[in-house]
Every structure is written in structure tokens, then in C-alpha cells.
Amino acid sequence: MSGEFLLEVKDVSKIFGYGFLGRVKFPAVDHVSFSMEDEPKILTIAGESGCGKTTLSRIILGMLEPSGGVVLYKGRNVHAPKSGDKAWFSKQVQAIFQDPYDTFNPLKKTETYLYETARNLLRLKDYKEASKRIDEPLNFIGLSLDDVKNKYPNEFSGGELQRISIARALMPEPKLMVADEPVSMVDASLRMNILNMFKDLKEKGGISFVYITHDLATAYYISDEIAVMYRGVIVEMGPAEDVLIGKHHPYTKGLVEALPEYSKREEWLRKRAKPPGMEVKEFLTPYCKYSDICPNRMEKCVTERPPIYNVDKVKVACWLYDGYPVETLQE
């Protein structure tokens, strides 16, 4: 039974067509599977731009239909909802996006969106009752309805507006939040406040997060588990500590070592990585997609796609770990 999982992503693919009449097929997400247990956790999907992480988040949110595979939320299929499931799902799962100025309508006052959420999602017709429900999450993020009222989105700083969009997401009391690069547009001095808020919401509010980012340092700071994606494939996944410190996959290793940190200055200046190749070509590669620039490339890497190996607590898709038990997909 799959009732004990909050979120299950089973063998999900998304193929986009391009070229003449979309005849060239392009797998943006390529057979991705993972699951989140039904307890408050932060799972990070990390990867560089163009690795498919945003496509995957949109599939999880039900905004995009997968080409193959299923996404189950509490055992119910997100993309084939039974009657009533859809309204329930749209309350249980909330999204936070990268640019808070895009989240809010610039021509309407900021509180309009909050009242719309109260009316449409929570079916609160009464203005007073709605105001009360809006005020609660705003207090949690350190503002109040009076601070927000009668102001347009451009009157807030990016950090404040992002916090308001988090407050809006909290209104229907969700169990899962999908946050796509929520702090990449926020100034450094305010960034940690938002990340600490996520931690707080997990610990005190019992909310799980799917945190999507390219920034491994913040990922390490807040997440329990992390999945590293490259060209549509999860190459390594497991507890944050084991993935980012253990660095099993050559790609994870490359990413971590390219992070600029003052304490690693000398090593960082010495390192000469090979630049990633043509994106499209790598997406279409039938064997290991990282093989083109992998420093550990073997003969097998350019003939066959590696299976997922269970190496201690981590799942790694790399031929280097040939001999470890192979992960099989349970139905």
C-alpha cells in the first residue's frame, strides 16, 4: 500500500517536441522516481539551469501532464483526480515561485490576492472572517494585515513580498509546499530569514517541502534529503549530509567543488573543470548523460545507461558503483 507516503513520483517522464512539427523528441524529465514519507521533511531537488527541475516541480503540482509515469499524493493520482480530489489537492499542496513580483498582480492591491484565496479556496464569503484567516499567517511571517492593506506589490521589497506570498500559501493549511528557487531573487541579508522560516514551518507547522534550487549551500542548510539532477535524470539522491559531503556521483563532486568558498580558495583557483557540452545533445544521449565531460568515464559509460545503485544510504546512478545492489522500482 502506498498510504504511508506523502508524495510518490513513479517513473515520471516529460517529453517535449521541438523542430519541425515537434518531431524531434526531447526528454526534459527522464524516468524519475522518488518518494517522500508522510512526516515533515524538506526534500531538495538540486541542479543547474536546464536540468529539468522546474519541469519536475510543475508535474508534481499538477500543472503539467507527464508523458509517462504517475505522481501520487497521499496515494491519489494527481493527474487523474476523482471527484472532489482536485479541490482537496489544491488546498493540501501549495506553490511558492521564484519571482514574488510575478506572483502578485501589479495593478491590484496586494491584499486582493489574499482575499481571492480566502474566497475561492477556503469558500469564505464573509469579509470579517476572511480578514481573520488572512491575518493569522501574516502574523506568523512577522507582518499584519494592516501592513499589507492598500499597498501595491511594488511598494514592498522582494523579501517582504516573498514572505507575503508564503503567508498566502499558508492560508489553506497545506501539508506540502513546492518552492521553486524561492530565495534566488532575495537579497543576501534577508535570504536566511526566509530559509529559517521554512525550517520553522517544518518543525512547528508539520509542513513538508519540496525545495527546488541551484544553490547547494542553502540546500545543505535546510534539507533533510537531496536529489541531484542532471539533464533530466536524478544522478544521486539520499540524506543531504551523505550526498553533499559523501559526493558519490562524479557530477555531485564537480558541483560541490565548483562552489566558491573562502575557506577553499587555493583548491578552487587550481581546479580546471571541463565545461558542460551541448545541452540538447546530452538530453538525447541514450547512455550516461554525464559521460561526455565525466572525469571517471569508462567504456561502459558510453554504451549503456547506468542503473540506480544503493550505496549505503544513497542512491547513485553511476557505473562506478557496479556491484552494489541495484534499486528496483516497486509497483
Place this chain on the structure above:
Amino acid sequence: MEVDLEAAALEGGYLLSSMHTPSPKRHEVYVDAVSDVSLKLRRNEVFGIAGESGCGKSTLIKMLYGYLEPPLVLRGGSVKLHTKEGEEVQITSLTRKQLQKDVWWNHASYVPQSSMNVLNPTMRIRDHFAEMFKMHAGIGRKEAYAEARKYVEQVGLPMDVLSAFPHQLSGGMRQRVVIAIALLLEPDLVLADEPSSALDVINQQIVLNLLREAQEALRNTLVIVSHDMGIHGVMTHRMTVMYAGKLIEIGRTGDIFEKPIHPYTQVLIESLPKLGDKKQRTGLGGHPPDLRSPPTGCRFHPRCPYAMPKCGKEPPEIQEVKSDRYVACWRYPE
């Protein structure tokens, strides 16, 4: 220590005419983006300018370069460049034409944030190089192509880049091309504005190392503007931190990272998450001020945990508190 570039009491910002004010008269709004900035850059160093978005760091390097396009206006101060031939060039008193002819590319180069904006989309990369050779070395097209091939090989770019159009290259490759063009005439000063912020970490490392190696070879001055403290930590010899249009701390990068003095620098350094360290980190309350009406006194005082009554009244001058360390804060020197 040889001084390469000297900026004294720079003052400038953006003069905007406001259209949507309720008053019938259009009135002008001044955004005070760079306020009383003095800076000395040395020959053979990598100098970093750090700060959050909107703190005036990009405006400052535009002023250092002499790239004043409306609405950006210079209200005071001077920028003096000492070339390796021993000349003195007063950038602030030259016209656009003179700068284009004598200073830009020859003595100072500018690498902007988005490389797509500087490459002509209808020109092949080899023509970008050839044009530079033709304009500044006065050689013919054929010779220029040959020179371009030689140069591209020398900086380690693949040969097929030359016949490509800008849109056919990846972001990382495009940025490397722009940097190669900027370094072509071996300038005394290279100004790079967020040269890697549009790139992923692996390309970022490649691009930054290219800049750093060129600096070591040419022994000139490289200025890096970045919001990412990590980049300053690995790349720069000395750095400054800007807040709301003011320089608040200048010093050797190592000293600043080991022991930040200004309360704002302390927050920037201490809030940096690091791999392998799960220590709870906190940010700052409030938000950066609106530069149309910056706070009186120290511009950081509304957010400063140590603010005293004096901080709200008088702005602190930036002054030397230790050797090669300058801080603008009323708490220093004690």
C-alpha cells in the same frame, strides 16, 4: 604600491522625471546611488565590490569607466587612470568620443553582466575580433582574421567559435568570448560587472579562472562586482562592501572574511551558509533603504543592531582603523 586608478569623492545617481505624481507639474526625482565614494585601486590586484542588489555597485563601476548614459548623472568627484606608459588620464573630464577613441578597450575594458547585450547578433564572432583589430591596430581584414585565429588559440577557446553567431554559443562560451575581446588590447584596467551571475557553478569557475589568469599574465587591475560573497572570497585580493550607495568597509579579502568589522559586513559573512556546517544562521531585519530619500546619518542605522543616537544624525566618514583597513562606522575607532 603603484596606483592604477584613483576615484575621489564620486557623487552621482539617476535623475528621473516622475510622470505619475499627482501634482500637475512634472518633477524630478534623484536616486542617490553613489555617494561620496573615494577609492584607490593598485596595479596588479584583483579588487572586489560586494553588496546587495540596488546598493550602487554597478553604478559605481559605470562611473569608473566613464560610461555615463542618461538618466545616470555625475554630480561631483573625479576618476584618474594611470596608464602603464606613465600617462595620467582624467576619465571624468573626457567626452564620450574621446573615451571611445583613446581610453576604452586600450586602457580600460568593461565586461557587462549579460554578454548577449554586447555581441552583435548579426555578426559572426570572428568579425567581432576583426573589427577590434581593424579599429585599434589599423590592419586589414585578412590580417585581422589571422590575428583573431592566433589570439583565440592563445586564450584556449575552440576554433569553431570563430565562425559561429552569438546565439549559437552557450552562455558560458559567450561570456568567455566577451572576456577575450575585452582583454584583446591588454588594458590596464578590467571592470567586470557580475561576470558569472547568469552561469551555473561549473561555467562560473571556468569564466572566473579565465579572468584571473589573464590578470596574472597582464599584471593589471581587475575589478569584480558581485553580490556573491563566495566569489569575492576566492577571487579577490582586496575588496569593499557597499551599502545604499556608500562604501562601508575596505580591506584585504582575508582580513574581511576572518574578522569583519562593520556590522553589515558581519551579517553578510556570518549569514553565508556553508557545506558541512549546519549552524543556525540569521539574516537582518528590515530592508535596504529607498535611495530616493536615504536615511539621515549612517544609512545602515535603521537596521543596525548596535545603532546609537549619533548614528541617526551624522554620517560616519570612512577612515583607516588598522593598516590597509577602512571602515565607516561610529563604533570605530573605539
